Amino acid sequence: MTAEPQTTEQRPLVLGLAEREVRRQGPLAWVVAFARQSPLNVLALLLILLFLFLVAFGSALAPHDPVKPNIQVKLHPPSSTYWFGTDELGRDILSRVMSGAKYSLGIAFIILSIALVVGVLVGALAGYLGGLVDEVLMRITDLFLAFPALILAMAIAATLGRNLQNVVIALTAVYWPWYARLVRGQVLAIKEREFVEAARAVGATPERVMLRHILPNTMAPVIVQLTIDVGYAVLATAGLSFLGLGAQPPLPEWGTMIAGARTFFREAWWYISFPGLALTLTVVGFNLLGDGLRDYFDPRSRRH
Amino acid sequence: MAERYPERYLTLLLKARAGQLTRRQVLSWGLRLGLSTPAIMSLLAACAQPERGAAPTPTSVPAAGASPAPGATPTGERRLSENRDFVILFSGGVPDLDPQSAYDNQASALFLSCYEMLIRLKGESTFDYEPMLAREWSHNDELTEFTFKLAPNAKFHDGTPCDADAVKASFVRFRRMERGPYNVISRFVDNPEEQIQAVDSTTLVFKTPKPEPLFLAAIASEYGPLVVSPAAMEQHKTADDPYAHEWFAQNIVGTGPYRVVEALPQERFVFERFPDYHSEPPFFDRIIARVVVEDATRRQLMESGEAHGCAYFNAEDLVAMKQNPALQVIDYETTQVNWIRMNYHKLNTKARQGFAYAWPYQEVLDKVLLGYGKMINGPIPDTVIGYDPSIPTYTTDLDKAKQLLTEAGVKAGDSFTFMYASGSADTAAMAQLFQANLAQIGITLELQQVDRAALIQLNYGDAPPEERPHFTAGGWWPDYNDSWNQMYPNFHSNSVGSKGSNSSFYQNPEVDKLMDQLQVAKSGDEIRELTGKIVKIMTWDDPAAIFFGQITRATVLAKDIRGFIPNGIYIASYNFHQMWREAT
Structure with missing residues (x-):
């Protein structure tokens, strides 16, 4: 018998611990405990709060119209009127960055929500039912995983047409297989455990076993993966828009803004810098959160 | 005792080299670097642009500026440079290299290095001509008969002679193939076998059924009436492709001052001087055309001196490049x-x-x-x-x-x-x-x-x-x-x-x-x-x-390039045979 901890099997228990703590302390206290674990966790939470705030209120609070050109002030450097300067059509870059959060980040949330639902459903069915169902579902999953992710997304987006809805479809097609694989692995490990056997023994239906006993215990790695993927999804959305496959002008999506700015970066550094900074901070924020959560759920690195 | 900063960085570097940095450490240091970069950039930009109060948006038609007039030399004498490469930039690839098929501005700019018309527009004029493959030309008073006297020593790059029969065969191909710019010839020549006559080895006559005051102008077009090797056509034609278009779309056999040595249609073209060229040899040993899709990259290549000519810039870049003393922006x-x-x-x-x-x-x-x-x-x-x-x-x-x-x-x-x-x-x-x-x-x-x-x-x-x-x-x-x-x-x-x-x-x-x-x-x-x-x-x-x-x-050239003459019809093209570089 090995003395090494079996991390795959411990995670459900760890999440159980976290859930118990959340229930015992309340969500706010849990957030405080999480924040106290590392200063980077504080930074991650602040960044994410800032961008979530912009998703909700960015458009309403923008000081200028983010879409309407005012070409008389084109490529105006940062000033007291235009804090982040203006673009080649005289639009306020601060207003566009603020309004753009709901496209760049909002689209990422939608993509991952759909990918999560599809991936969890496929992974859970494959893992729990096994046999032929597992084989068929996993080969379909392999089919999607066989292509390089961004190339597949570009191909889908280019085929369907250039707009944000098709970016959602393209990136969802890229992300769901990862969740299916992850959840299947978790389900395979958990379904043989004693508490699941016990549930079956007392007559729980397969649906109840799955929904009440297995799925909740697969969520820890999924949540960690989800937080890290938000950053990548934002980047991928911006990447497709940068290539002209996503948001179309005049939508102030960050990738579209960076694409438009690359021609002017020699004369107007502010144009490319601020949407780029927003993108960077969003990705870093979610990556730090993902790392923080992983450490928090991992008893080996958790501080008490 | 607290760890001193240099030691901390050294430890960090050693860990990075050994692959021992955690993801969290990478993110943490990456974040610090990322956050500090815009601040540093802002400071540098602020120092570099003290007068950046308003956007640079002149509203008047741009003047030729301080750059020398086209073709002029500032010193009045020709001090020839030892650097005999001329690198030009295109904004996209040139997939069709057949000059009697391609109806594309970048293709025609390329063709003027390796193919020739009978005559070409002279200087900046759109109705005066100068010799190219034809040394002399004339027409009757009714403007129904046009005679061209060809260079007696003209050869194609494949070594075959370019005589009147060859030129006629090339025009027959242009008219009969009916691709791309063929309206340039079909307006005047409906039956090329009859209307074009090779009187002797250097004399070619075009006959038109009615007066054609614009015939010479059309013959001087850079779209279509360029002469290709009929020997190469005969060698490479097939039953499905009697004019060897597929072959000419990927190969170049003309009579121009340069012959192709490398043709990668989506990347670059390299031409070297054709030793058997029928007229005065050009200054440049090599013409290199690079395909660079990004505006910003083309500008960077021009400003760094890696490229010497480009006709594809947006207005904002042109205005900015006029301030660069290493470049000349020639508006026309x-x-x-x-x-x-x-x-x-x-x-x-x-x-x-x-x-x-x-x-x-x-x-x-x-x-x-x-x-x-x-x-x-x-x-x-x-x-x-x-x-x-x-x-x-x-x-x-x-x-x-x-x-x-x-x-x-x-x-x-x-x-x-x-x-x-x-x-x-x-x-x-x-x-x-x-x-x-x-x-x-x-x-x-x-x-x-x-x-x-x-x-x-x-x-x-x-x-x-x-x-x-x-x-x-x-x-x-x-x-x-x-x-x-x-x-x-x-x-x-x-x-x-x-x-x-x-x-x-x-x-x-x-x-x-x-x-x-x-x-x-x-x-x-x-x-x-x-x-x-x-x-x-x-x-x-x-x-x-x-x-x-x-x-x-506007065409942007390196400061030391001389002899360029823009023409309102030959837009974005170069008169390669007249251009040279001044020693600096």
Whole structure:
């Protein structure tokens, strides 16, 4: 018998611990405990709060119209009127960055929500039912995983047409297989455990076993993966828009803004810098959160 | 004792080299670096641009500036440089290398290094000529017989002689193959076997059934009448491809001063001097053409001195590059008119008139083109024969636009599509200004950026008008100085879809009739009268497009390049055989 901890099997228990703590302390206290674990966790939470705030209120609070050109002030450097300067059509870059959060980040949330639902459903069915169902579902999953992710997304987006809805479809097609694989692995490990056997023994239906006993215990790695993927999804959305496959002008999506700015970066550094900074901070924020959560759920690195 | 900073960095570096950094450490340090970079950039930018109070947006037509006049040497003497490579930049690939098929500006610029016409336009003129493959030329008083005396020692790059029979065979191929720019010859020569005669080895005669005052102008076009090797055609033709087009699309065998040594159509072309060239050898040993898609990269290559010539820059870059003492930006008037094609089948007359009033004319000319364009009243620029100054121009009037669009049946909330090639910052800006104007009157304009090849394929392919967007961005200049040649491929009903360049399917019987009369017009007055009638219909009565500007172009050269002469017909091309580099 090995003395090494079996991390795959411990995670459900760890999440159980976290859930118990959340229930015992309340969500706010849990957030405080999480924040106290590392200063980077504080930074991650602040960044994410800032961008979530912009998703909700960015458009309403923008000081200028983010879409309407005012070409008389084109490529105006940062000033007291235009804090982040203006673009080649005289639009306020601060207003566009603020309004753009709901496209760049909002689209990422939608993509991952759909990918999560599809991936969890496929992974859970494959893992729990096994046999032929597992084989068929996993080969379909392999089919999607066989292509390089961004190339597949570009191909889908280019085929369907250039707009944000098709970016959602393209990136969802890229992300769901990862969740299916992850959840299947978790389900395979958990379904043989004693508490699941016990549930079956007392007559729980397969649906109840799955929904009440297995799925909740697969969520820890999924949540960690989800937080890290938000950053990548934002980047991928911006990447497709940068290539002209996503948001179309005049939508102030960050990738579209960076694409438009690359021609002017020699004369107007502010144009490319601020949407780029927003993108960077969003990705870093979610990556730090993902790392923080992983450490928090991992008893080996958790501080008490 | 606290760890000292240098030791901390050393530890960090050692860990990084050993691959022992955790993801969290990488993120943490990456974040610090990322956050500090914009701050440093801001400080550097602030130091470098003390006078950056307002955007650099001159509104007047740009002047030639301090750079030497085209072809002039500042010192008055020729101190030749030892560097004999000339590197030029293109914004896209050149997939078709057949000069009698490609109808593409970048291809024609390339061809002038390796292929030759019989004659070429002289200097900046559009009606004076100078020798190319022909040493002399003449015509009879009736303008029905044109005689060319060829260079006796001319050879193709494959070593075969370029005599009168070879030139005739090349013109027969051009006319019979009926590809791309063949209207340049078909207007004058319907039966090339009969109408073109090789009198002796160096004398070639073209006979036309009626007077053709524009024949020499057409023969000097850089689109089509370039001479290819008939021996190579014979060697590589097949039953399915009797003119060896597939072979010529990938290979070059001409008589020009340079022969190709490397041709990678999407990357680069390398030419070296042809030792058996029939005339004075050119200065440059090698011409290297590189395909660089990104505007910013082309500019960087010019500013770093890695490239020596480029004719593809947006107005903003041109204005900025004029401040660079290592470069010369040579502006010149052209025969180019830019327009927005309107889908004739999807938009009725009143709608097209309404949209024409909604275009932001002055904003585009002043703030987007930065003076690299001026108002124009139709498809014929003031530099082309037939221009009629009495036809008024549109001005932006959104009330009038709304009224006409309402009469046309367009309702608030209706959506239209505008397609343009990605990569052009100028076009993207214009499209968004147009979109904003239409939004003010409640109309949605959906912008569709597509890559250049896709736009060309749609424009000149077989897609029916119903599958085409409402608006497409474009522009045109004639193959030679003639109003018919500017309008026929774009607006005659015989030229719709893949039959020409009439991608908006403009089909007006009255315009067709007048164009057919214009094709055989005998005098300048008749040309002007007919052209004026056509332009009035296409601009006002039954608009074909939104004609928003006559374009001023610029070629950017390294400071030490001499001998370049721009020409309003040979737009974005180079007179390689006359250019040289001054020793500095």
